Amino acid sequence: MRIDGAGGCFDNRVYEVDFAVAWQIILLVAAEMAIKIEEQDNEAHLISGSIGKKIVNIALQKLDEETCQVIVDTRRKVLQIYSWKPEEKEVNAFYESFENKLKEFAAFILCPRCRSKISSSVKFCPECGLQVK
Numbered sequence: 001m002r003i004d005g006a007g008g009c010f011d012n013r014v015y016e017v018d019f020a021v022a023w024q025i026i027l028l029v030a031a032e033m034a035i036k037i038e039e040q041d042n043e044a045h046l047i048s049g050s051i052g053k054k055i056v057n058i059a060l061q062k063l064d065e066e067t068c069q070v071i072v073d074t075r076r077k078v079l080q081i082y083s084w085k086p087e088e089k090e091v092n093a094f095y096e097s098f099e100n101k102l103k104e105f106a107a108f109i110l111c112p113r114c115r116s117k118i119s120s121s122v123k124f125c126p127e128c129g130l131q132v133k
């Protein structure tokens with residue numbers, strides 16, 4: 001569902017992906033987009049920050065064992081109530097990058113040492129640090 005207007009954009013999309021992997025990808029995308037993170041809650045899976053003059057909020061929610069939803073919400077720091085021009089540039093960029101990374105992460109392997117399910121694209125197991133490539 002997308003809501004545009006008032007200098008902001010809200011969107012939520014549902015993905016079939018492991019929750020931990022989704023969170024990892026969100027952090028990667030946030031770093032890549034140079035989102036200035038002001039608050040990062042690794043338990044509630046929330047990020048608040050900014051890109052330039054916009055406030056960015058990202059949330060990850062678990063829907064069931066296989067699916068989770070990614071919510072991206074941007075708005076101008078100064079709300080322009082007279083402007084209903086869509087401001088979805090950052091939201092689109094976020095989902096595009098997220099979905100590209102998701103494809104890269106789609107393949108999983110089991111870590112030979114700790115048996116964690118890990119992405120096939122990592123060089124080191126994020127759980128135990130074993131080099132897997």
Ligand SMILES: [Zn+2]
Nearest residue numbers: 111114125128
């Ligand atoms: Zn491991």
